[in-house]
Amino acid sequence: MGDKKAVEKAAEKAAALPSAPLSADVLDRLFTTVLARKGADPETSYTAKLYSRGTAKIAQKVGEEAVEAILEAVRGDKAALAAESADLLYHLLVLWADLGLDPAEVWSKLAQREGTSGIDEKKSRKA
Numbered sequence: 001m002g003d004k005k006a007v008e009k010a011a012e013k014a015a016a017l018p019s020a021p022l023s024a025d026v027l028d029r030l031f032t033t034v035l036a037r038k039g040a041d042p043e044t045s046y047t048a049k050l051y052s053r054g055t056a057k058i059a060q061k062v063g064e065e066a067v068e069a070i071l072e073a074v075r076g077d078k079a080a081l082a083a084e085s086a087d088l089l090y091h092l093l094v095l096w097a098d099l100g101l102d103p104a105e106v107w108s109k110l111a112q113r114e115g116t117s118g119i120d121e122k123k124s125r126k127a
C-alpha cells in the first residue's frame with residue numbers, strides 16, 4: 001500500500017473512533033488532570049503516588065513503559081503496542097508535570113521541526 005493510501009486509511013479509521021482523537025487534545029486534557037493531582041492523596045491517586053516516589057522513580061517508569069512498548073512492537077502486537085504506548089505517554093506527562101515542563105514547549109519543538117527533513121537537519125549540524 002502506498003504511503004498516501006495508508007495515511008488516508010489511518011485518518012478514516014481515526015475519524016470513526018467514538019471521540020475522534022485526531023489531535024493532541026487528549027494529551028492536553030490528561031496533562032491538566034495529572035497537574036491537578038499534585039498534592040492529592042497517594043492512597044487514592046496513582047499519579048499522586050508517582051509524585052511521592054520522586055523524579056528518578058517517575059523517570060524509571062517512563063523507561064520501563066518504553067521498553068514494554070518496544071517489546072510489543074517487535075512482537076508485532078499492535079493492540080498491545082497501543083496500550084503500552086498509552087502507558088508510556090501517561091508516565092511521560094507525569095514526568096513533565098513533576099519537572100514543571102509545559103507540554104506547549106514540546107508541541108512548539110515539534111511545530112518548529114515541521115517541514116524539515118531529519119536527514120537535512122542532521123547535515124546542518126555538521127556544517
Ligand SMILES: N=c1c2ncn([C@@H]3O[C@H](COP(=O)(O)OP(=O)(O)OP(=O)(O)O)[C@@H](O)[C@H]3O)c2ncn1[C@@H]1O[C@H](COP(=O)(O)O)[C@@H](O)[C@H]1O
Pocket residue numbers: 030033034037044045046047048061086087090
Ligand atoms: N492514563 C492513566 C494511566 N495509564 C496507566 N496508568 C497506571 O499506571 C500503572 C502502571 O502499572 P505498573 O504495574 O507499571 O505500575 P506499578 O504497579 O505502580 O509498578 P511499580 O513501579 O510499583 O512496580 C497502573 O496502575 C495503571 O493504572 C494510569 N493511571 C492514570 N491515568 C490517567 O490519570 C488520571 C488520574 O489518575 P489518578 O491519579 O489515579 O487519579 C486517570 O483518570 C487517567 O486519565
